[in-house]
Amino acid sequence: MRLLLDIAWTHIRGRRRQTLISITGVALGTGFFIAISALMAGSDADFIDRVVNATPHVAIKDEYREPPKQPAERVFADGAVALRGVKPKQELRGIRQAQARLTEIEEIAGLDVAPTLRGNAVARYSGRDVAVSILGVDPRRERHVSQVESDMTVGTLDSLYTTGNGIIIGTGLADKLGTRMGATLTLSSPAGTVMKMKVVGLFRSGIVQLDNTTTYALLKKVQVLQDKPNVINEIRIRLDNLDNAHDLARRLEARYGYRAESWDEVNEGLLETLVVRRKIMLSVVSAILLVAGFGIYNVVSTITYEKVRDIAILKSLGFEEIDIKFIFILEGFVIGLAGVVVGWALGYGLSAYLDGVEIDMKEFTAATSLPILYDITDYLIAAAFALGASTVAGFLPARKAARVNPVDIIRGAA
Amino acid sequence: MIGKTKTEEAPLIEARNVTRRLSGEIPVTLVHDIDLAIHRGEFTTITGPSGSGKSSLLYLLGLLDQPTEGTIFMDHIETSDLHEGDLARLRLTKLGFIFQFHFLLPEFTARENIMIPMRKLDRLHPAEMQARADEILAQLDISDHANKRPDQMSGGQRQRVAIARALANDPEVVLADESTGNLDSHNSEIVFDIFTKLAREDGRAVVAVTHERELADRADRKIHLVDGAIVSDN
Numbered sequence: 001m002r003l004l005l006d007i008a009w010t011h012i013r014g015r016r017r018q019t020l021i022s023i024t025g026v027a028l029g030t031g032f033f034i035a036i037s038a039l040m041a042g043s044d045a046d047f048i049d050r051v052v053n054a055t056p057h058v059a060i061k062d063e064y065r066e067p068p069k070q071p072a073e074r075v076f077a078d079g080a081v082a083l084r085g086v087k088p089k090q091e092l093r094g095i096r097q098a099q100a101r102l103t104e105i106e107e108i109a110g111l112d113v114a115p116t117l118r119g120n121a122v123a124r125y126s127g128r129d130v131a132v133s134i135l136g137v138d139p140r141r142e143r144h145v146s147q148v149e150s151d152m153t154v155g156t157l158d159s160l161y162t163t164g165n166g167i168i169i170g171t172g173l174a175d176k177l178g179t180r181m182g183a184t185l186t187l188s189s190p191a192g193t194v195m196k197m198k199v200v201g202l203f204r205s206g207i208v209q210l211d212n213t214t215t216y217a218l219l220k221k222v223q224v225l226q227d228k229p230n231v232i233n234e235i236r237i238r239l240d241n242l243d244n245a246h247d248l249a250r251r252l253e254a255r256y257g258y259r260a261e262s263w264d265e266v267n268e269g270l271l272e273t274l275v276v277r278r279k280i281m282l283s284v285v286s287a288i289l290l291v292a293g294f295g296i297y298n299v300v301s302t303i304t305y306e307k308v309r310d311i312a313i314l315k316s317l318g319f320e321e322i323d324i325k326f327i328f329i330l331e332g333f334v335i336g337l338a339g340v341v342v343g344w345a346l347g348y349g350l351s352a353y354l355d356g357v358e359i360d361m362k363e364f365t366a367a368t369s370l371p372i373l374y375d376i377t378d379y380l381i382a383a384a385f386a387l388g389a390s391t392v393a394g395f396l397p398a399r400k401a402a403r404v405n406p407v408d409i410i411r412g413a414a
Numbered sequence: 415m416i417g418k419t420k421t422e423e424a425p426l427i428e429a430r431n432v433t434r435r436l437s438g439e440i441p442v443t444l445v446h447d448i449d450l451a452i453h454r455g456e457f458t459t460i461t462g463p464s465g466s467g468k469s470s471l472l473y474l475l476g477l478l479d480q481p482t483e484g485t486i487f488m489d490h491i492e493t494s495d496l497h498e499g500d501l502a503r504l505r506l507t508k509l510g511f512i513f514q515f516h517f518l519l520p521e522f523t524a525r526e527n528i529m530i531p532m533r534k535l536d537r538l539h540p541a542e543m544q545a546r547a548d549e550i551l552a553q554l555d556i557s558d559h560a561n562k563r564p565d566q567m568s569g570g571q572r573q574r575v576a577i578a579r580a581l582a583n584d585p586e587v588v589l590a591d592e593s594t595g596n597l598d599s600h601n602s603e604i605v606f607d608i609f610t611k612l613a614r615e616d617g618r619a620v621v622a623v624t625h626e627r628e629l630a631d632r633a634d635r636k637i638h639l640v641d642g643a644i645v646s647d648n
Binding site for chain 2: 010315
């Protein structure tokens, strides 16, 4: 083994420039793979974190996944029933027996739960009208299910208790309205109620859509504004373990009949986009490594051609085909290994550099630097891919070398 | 050699009715109907005109090539059915090759070249391998060149290193293919002296292909080939 390594090493050393170019190729592929993976994974994690933290992990809404069936449809379940002129029953929207259900959910371990009345309104300030989403919340419970309290730049969540008709708005909305802390907005609901509300806090979630349109007020005040006394239309749940969200949502929906959405269901399209994005990145970087593999193939193939006489003589000395094959595969592997080690350093350096780059994407996110995720798995995947490509690149000429007939070469030399 | 003549002993290599043909559009017969036995302590030369099949016969005897018909026996082992790995093992343990060109690995020193077959066989400790390499270098009077690479030595010195490498694993048979073809008469004399010594003093079988009649005359046995067939063996 040591002998074969020595022979392989002398071959590599003999073609120093080509070997260095091949090592550079593998190093670039490996380095970019690691850096881009770190950037992609970092941005994915950052984005998911922001989305997950800004929304409940599970939300039970006062709606059904499928519209309820008419009695005639239930009776003739197997028949072809067509109903015309059905007049929908007017009922007050909201989750029935909300308090009892809240209490029941609260008994499940590993979660926090909060009632919400979500509605729409128009906020008016100094002649400017902006459509907003207003969430009626219970601050004591709300601080456990959302990040609004930690996202607040001015004021506190408890100010909703201490100030009559207090409202907390996003910084984006404040900019749009040209308002500030302590200003009084006029809110008009679709029910026709108009209410003066004082800005008691500002928040900045980092998600521009939320910061521009969302407001928080006390549940009782929003019930008055929306003309829905004692009604809540959403139960928001935050879990200790995110992974349980989907199962819990399915269980609660089955139990209560109301639509229960987990965070991953709400963001399904987004998550799929992230997966596609990652696959595209992997394809591009894999192509770089593939090109590097061709470089190694070129080097090993050239060495094989140059060393054909040595191969013949080694065979005459008693080396087997497998020894010859091993020498040249080893050459590909050694070049790949050197490329991986340099590539790791390059990848880490690039990641560290990107980590320090400042960005400004105010339309999309409030992040100020590129999110980088340092993950050892990326380094291992890059190494496995690069070493695999290098070994295959060495194998093809190695197989050819092993088949060299020593008699043909010795005769040719003579 | 006590109590038996060379020809009474079991041969180290035996070719029985060996023929080697190259297939192709026009098939070529390299050697045909060869019956030959090579014994220990015997210095044999193979002579003949160009294209008579001298080297082809040597490659067959050295298991580098396989006969199209007939069989080669190596120390009683029938080699026709052996796998490539087994043939390589026999070459490593029982045979030593010397070619017209030294064919030393250019990146390695003389000592390292000699140690390559030993390292492949892996029977000795590295220190023992080095000691043996130095011993062979001393026997061939090239100790001063132990640490030189082939491009730092003369043609005669390189060929002696090639002989040393052929002797590394103490083979019973030494096969030389036009090993003096690139040497001046002085170095050719030295090489043939070594071959004579290897056969007569060490008891090895030495088979040397040569086109130099004067050198061939120094051998114990002379085989003459014409058109791939043995025409004289004495």
